[in-house]
Amino acid sequence: MKASPETQLRLLELADLDAELARLDHRRRGLPEVAEVAAIDVRDAELRDAIVGAETSEKDLAREQAKAEADVGQVRTRSARDRERLDAGQVSSPRELEILQSEIASLLRRQIVERREAAQHSRDALTAERAELATRREAAAARRDEALGELGEQTDKAADRRAGVVTQVPDDLLALYERMRAQHGVGAAALRGGRCEGCHLTLNTVDLNRIRAAADDEVLRCEECRRILVRTPESGL
Ligand SMILES: [Zn+2]
Numbered sequence: 001m002k003a004s005p006e007t008q009l010r011l012l013e014l015a016d017l018d019a020e021l022a023r024l025d026h027r028r029r030g031l032p033e034v035a036e037v038a039a040i041d042v043r044d045a046e047l048r049d050a051i052v053g054a055e056t057s058e059k060d061l062a063r064e065q066a067k068a069e070a071d072v073g074q075v076r077t078r079s080a081r082d083r084e085r086l087d088a089g090q091v092s093s094p095r096e097l098e099i100l101q102s103e104i105a106s107l108l109r110r111q112i113v114e115r116r117e118a119a120q121h122s123r124d125a126l127t128a129e130r131a132e133l134a135t136r137r138e139a140a141a142a143r144r145d146e147a148l149g150e151l152g153e154q155t156d157k158a159a160d161r162r163a164g165v166v167t168q169v170p171d172d173l174l175a176l177y178e179r180m181r182a183q184h185g186v187g188a189a190a191l192r193g194g195r196c197e198g199c200h201l202t203l204n205t206v207d208l209n210r211i212r213a214a215a216d217d218e219v220l221r222c223e224e225c226r227r228i229l230v231r232t233p234e235s236g237l
Contacts, residue, residue, distance in 0.1 A: 008219065044133055
């Protein structure tokens with residue numbers, strides 16, 4: 001493949017811009033605020049489920065409490081009725097049993113009330129934590145969006161410059177560059193001081209002599225990494 005030395009140098013600009021774009025993309029995906037917001041969302045989902053659980057539990061206990069209140073009422077009514085009959089001399093004394101039944105019913109009701117209060121407290125604490133989390137998320141999301149905005153601007157600038165450079169590279173050379181970039185991450189590298197800057201290997205004398213003998217417009221490849229090797233004034237030839 002043939003391309004003028006100037007055109008070949010455009011490939012180094014392209015490689016620099018692609019490296020910058022990759023760096024910006026890496027920074028965007030690695031933003032601590034992105035991870036922070038994601039972690040908050042995970043915790044928020046947990047809290048939402050826990051609140052639903054506490055509310056369900058509270059409703060169930062409210063029903064149990066209503067039933068227990070009815071039981072207590074029933075025992076008291078029965079007790080009062082029996083006392084009347086006892087006073088009227090109609091029954092023998094079941095007083096101790098009545099007292100025991102009444103105490104058990106009250107105790108059960110008390111236990112249900114306590115469990116219900118615990119469920120209410122749990123729901124309130126979870127709801128408060130969720131509200132606090134929402135505030136933190138808002139702040140983290142604002143910081144994230146600001147950072148993303150800055151990175152986006154830098155990315156747009158680099159992409160614009162890249163688009164400008166691409167127009168100066170013929171299609172076949174650009175296709176080769178893109179193929180190498182897809183395979184190795186970097187499509188073109190400079191030859192500097194007898195060394196390929198792509199794979200960082202120093203070329204042997206045979207390869208260097210071959211490059212010295214090659215025409216200026218010959219598109220060269222590194223024998224080691226196959227990337228497009230671009231000659232510069234610092235190539236050490
Ligand atoms: Zn190389």
